[in-house]
Amino acid sequence: MSGRRIVVTSGKGGVGKTTTTVNVGAALAKRGHKVVLVDTDIGLRNLDLVLGLEKKIVFDLVEVIEGRCQLRQALIRDKRFESLAMLPAAQTREKEAVTEDQMKAVIVELAESADFVLIDCPAGIEHGFRSAIAGAAEAIVVTTPEVSAIRDADRVVGKLQAAGLPFRLIVNRVRPEMVKTGDMMSVEDVCEILSGELLGIVPDDEEVIDTTNRGEPIVLDETKRLAAIYDKIARRLGGELVPFTNLDEPGFFGRLKTLWKVG
Amino acid sequence: MIRAIDEPSGAAENVPPLGRAIVITSGKGGVGKTTTVANVGTALAARGARVVLVDADVGLRNLDIVLGLESRVKFHVLDVLEEKASLDEALVRDKRNETLYLLAAAQTREKEDVDTAQMKALIETLRARFDYVLIDCPAGIEMGFKNAIVGAQHAIIVCTPEVSAVRDADRVVGLLPNDWRPELIVNRLRPQLVRKGKMLSVDDVNGILRLPLLGVIADEPNVIVASNRGEPLALDPTSETGSAYRAIAAKIAGEDVAAPVVREPSGGLFAKFGTLFGGRG
Numbered sequence: 001m002s003g004r005r006i007v008v009t010s011g012k013g014g015v016g017k018t019t020t021t022v023n024v025g026a027a028l029a030k031r032g033h034k035v036v037l038v039d040t041d042i043g044l045r046n047l048d049l050v051l052g053l054e055k056k057i058v059f060d061l062v063e064v065i066e067g068r069c070q071l072r073q074a075l076i077r078d079k080r081f082e083s084l085a086m087l088p089a090a091q092t093r094e095k096e097a098v099t100e101d102q103m104k105a106v107i108v109e110l111a112e113s114a115d116f117v118l119i120d121c122p123a124g125i126e127h128g129f130r131s132a133i134a135g136a137a138e139a140i141v142v143t144t145p146e147v148s149a150i151r152d153a154d155r156v157v158g159k160l161q162a163a164g165l166p167f168r169l170i171v172n173r174v175r176p177e178m179v180k181t182g183d184m185m186s187v188e189d190v191c192e193i194l195s196g197e198l199l200g201i202v203p204d205d206e207e208v209i210d211t212t213n214r215g216e217p218i219v220l221d222e223t224k225r226l227a228a229i230y231d232k233i234a235r236r237l238g239g240e241l242v243p244f245t246n247l248d249e250p251g252f253f254g255r256l257k258t259l260w261k262v263g
Numbered sequence: 264m265i266r267a268i269d270e271p272s273g274a275a276e277n278v279p280p281l282g283r284a285i286v287i288t289s290g291k292g293g294v295g296k297t298t299t300v301a302n303v304g305t306a307l308a309a310r311g312a313r314v315v316l317v318d319a320d321v322g323l324r325n326l327d328i329v330l331g332l333e334s335r336v337k338f339h340v341l342d343v344l345e346e347k348a349s350l351d352e353a354l355v356r357d358k359r360n361e362t363l364y365l366l367a368a369a370q371t372r373e374k375e376d377v378d379t380a381q382m383k384a385l386i387e388t389l390r391a392r393f394d395y396v397l398i399d400c401p402a403g404i405e406m407g408f409k410n411a412i413v414g415a416q417h418a419i420i421v422c423t424p425e426v427s428a429v430r431d432a433d434r435v436v437g438l439l440p441n442d443w444r445p446e447l448i449v450n451r452l453r454p455q456l457v458r459k460g461k462m463l464s465v466d467d468v469n470g471i472l473r474l475p476l477l478g479v480i481a482d483e484p485n486v487i488v489a490s491n492r493g494e495p496l497a498l499d500p501t502s503e504t505g506s507a508y509r510a511i512a513a514k515i516a517g518e519d520v521a522a523p524v525v526r527e528p529s530g531g532l533f534a535k536f537g538t539l540f541g542g543r544g
Contacts, residue, residue: 011323013292013402018427043404044290044434046427091434095405123292123402125322126374147491148297148325155323155370175484183488206453210461213426 003034003111006118006237007136007165011152013123015144016172019208021120022050023226024140026217027234029084033115036075038087038107040132041122042097045089051078052215053086062090065102071109080220085114095127100134107135116237125159133160139167140199145174145185150193157194168199170233175204200233201244202226282313284386284396285515286415288439290431292402294423295450295480298490300399301329302497302505303419306512308363309498312394315354315364317386319411320401321377324368330357331493332365341369344381350388359498364393374407386414395515404438418445419477424452424463429471436472447474448511451482478511480504 008021021037029035039047042062048054059074064087071087078084087110090097110117121132133139139160143153153169160167171187178184187201205226211218219227232242287300300316308314317340318326327333335355338348343366350366357363366389369376389396398415401407412418418439422432436445449465456462465479483504489496497508514520 012325013294014428015293044431046291046430049426049430095403124374124405124407126403126405126407128403128405146487147328149293151325151328152323178484178487183484183491185491206456206461209425209453209456213461213463 002108003114004116005107005111005135005137006116006140007121007133007138008118008140008142009121009129009133009156009160010123010142010149011125011154011156012143012149015142015149016170016202016208017123017142018046018050018120019212020140020142020170020172020202021047021118022217023219023230024233024237025116025118026078026081026084026219027227027230028116028237029078029081030219030231031234031238032083033234033238034083034113035081035116035118036085036087036110036114038110038117038119039089040098040103040119040128042089042093042095042128043091044122045091047086047120048076048088049215050212051086051217053078053088054215057088060088060090061106062093062097064106065098071106080217095122095131098131100131103131104135125155129156129159133163133165136165139165140170141167141194141196142170142172143190143194144172145179145187145190147185150185150190153194157196167196169194169196170200170202171198172202173204174201198244199236200229202229202233279391281387281390282392282394282396283417284390284398284415285417285419286319286398286400286412287419287421288400288408288411288435289402289421289428290404290435291423291428294421294428295486296402296421297325297329297399298486298495299419299421299448299450299480300326300397301495302508303511303515304363304395304397305330305357305360305495306497306509307395307397307515308357308360309509310512310516311362312516313362313392314360314395314397315366315389315393317366317389317396317398318368319382319398319407321368321372321374321407322370323401324370326399327355327365327367328493329490330365330495332357332367333493336365336367339367339369340382340385341372341376344378344385350385374401374405374410377406377410379410379413382410383414390414404435408435408438412439416443418443419448420445420472420474421448421450422468422472423450424457424465424468426463429463429468432472436474445474446477447472448478448480449476450480452479453482477514478507480507 059069075085122128304316338353342348355365400411496505499505
């Protein structure tokens with residue numbers, strides 16, 4: 001049976017696509033799933049840095065597609081996890097070096113021997129976006145509670161729907177104290193605007209900056225609060241019904257209650 | 264009135280000097296390009312300069328929101344290029360600054376719809392009417408990037424103190440014309456994290472990029488609030504961030520401004536960082 005092919009996308013850059021891909025992928029791998037992460041941001045790759053595997057790159061996605069190496073030669077195993085591998089993007093090539101059909105063929109081939117193929121999409125909605133979604137069967141839309149990020153996510157949702165891809169939402173970098181003071185949109189507001197099903201809520205946490213710079217996925221350290229949050233996302237992705245109320249910041253639901261009262 | 268200073272007035276006395284077209288770019292998305300354009304543009308206009316902000320992010324425009332002008336946009340860049348609207352019809356005047364204008368991007372079109380030669384001509388036309396043309400570049404290095412830099416003479420690179428942002432910025436510098444001398448704004452610095460060795464310092468960032476430093480902007484939650492409200496911080500006299508943007512504007516206008524003061528020693532924790540860019544790739 002072939003594995004799931006999921007693209008992680010957003011429209012706006014810098015909302016946390018790569019961080020999400022790495023941590024959701026690592027959390028899935030920790031649960032025993034076989035996971036491959038694919039960096040499709042040709043020319044501006046970063047997945048290797050966030051995983052801390054940048055020095056191990058020998059071949060890349062474009063070289064696979066051009067037949068210069070075997071797919072398995074380009075895959076980099078992450079030794080910290082039993083079953084996690086990465087396919088890096090080329091850094092000195094253009095996105096146009098890969099067609100949608102070529103990308104799809106690689107993703108489908110990877111899914112033959114993996115439970116999950118997570119595709120890290122570039123920012124924007126140009127050629128790189130189109131080829132990143134070409135091989136996917138479903139999508140995770142990452143957004144932050146900011147007007148500009150939500151507007152861009154809305155554009156992407158329209159394009160995903162046109163391509164027939166179902167999607168779920170991860171609302172990233174939520175600051176409960178700002179939601180409470182009315183300076184930040186609530187998760188409920190975001191989901192309503194994008195009319196999407198919620199997959200996860202990730203609070204803003206400065207640990208992410210540090211772990212990213214070090215190339216250590218935050219889920220490696222189980223004492224970090226985000227590790228538990230990404231694990232819940234991995235479980236939901238696997239089909240488990242995991243409630244949002246237990247662990248996520250009380251602030252979100254404090255706000256929700258007030259909204260109900262007012263409404 | 265502040266005039267662009269890099270254009271010699273030339274022999275033709277009656278031809279006014281052209282303004283400066285500056286592209287604000289980064290490679291990586293979400294590092295603060297649009298916020299920088301809105302704030303630096305606002306600060307330049309507050310000094311009396313005539314400024315137009317051009318949103319080059321066709322399909323994913325946001326500059327109108329950050330300026331609070333989204334409901335006033337009637338026409339966009341592509342309408343002008345396709346002669347469906349005149350430039351005067353498409354220019355949206357800012358609510359607060361008489362001399363600040365926005366030229367919005369098309370929201371429901373594709374970046375590939377923009378003709379590079381036409382974009383270049385449009386920027387030239389704008390330079391004849393404005394002292395500064397600030398171009399808000401889309402993320403990435405695809406067609407949208409190429410169209411955003413085509414009419415500019417100068418670039419400001421926005422970078423956050425993160426390895427991925429620095430790597431992308433380094434790539435973008437390499438894609439700019441060789442005779443440009445791009446300047447750097449380090450955005451979202453958290454000095455307390457730098458002190459703890461948990462964030463790259465300005466020196467770490469610029470040790471890799473080696474660009475003239477135009478400014479340093481600290482990370483503060485007010486930026487998100489201001490963006491959501493469409494009120495650039497550059498106008499807030501009590502905001503430190505606003506004052507940092509005003510200093511950047513003064514520097515662009517040719518004033519001699521002291522170097523940014525936010526400098527933190529790096530703890531040597533980022534030894535790995537230096538090797539990132541020498542590898543295969």
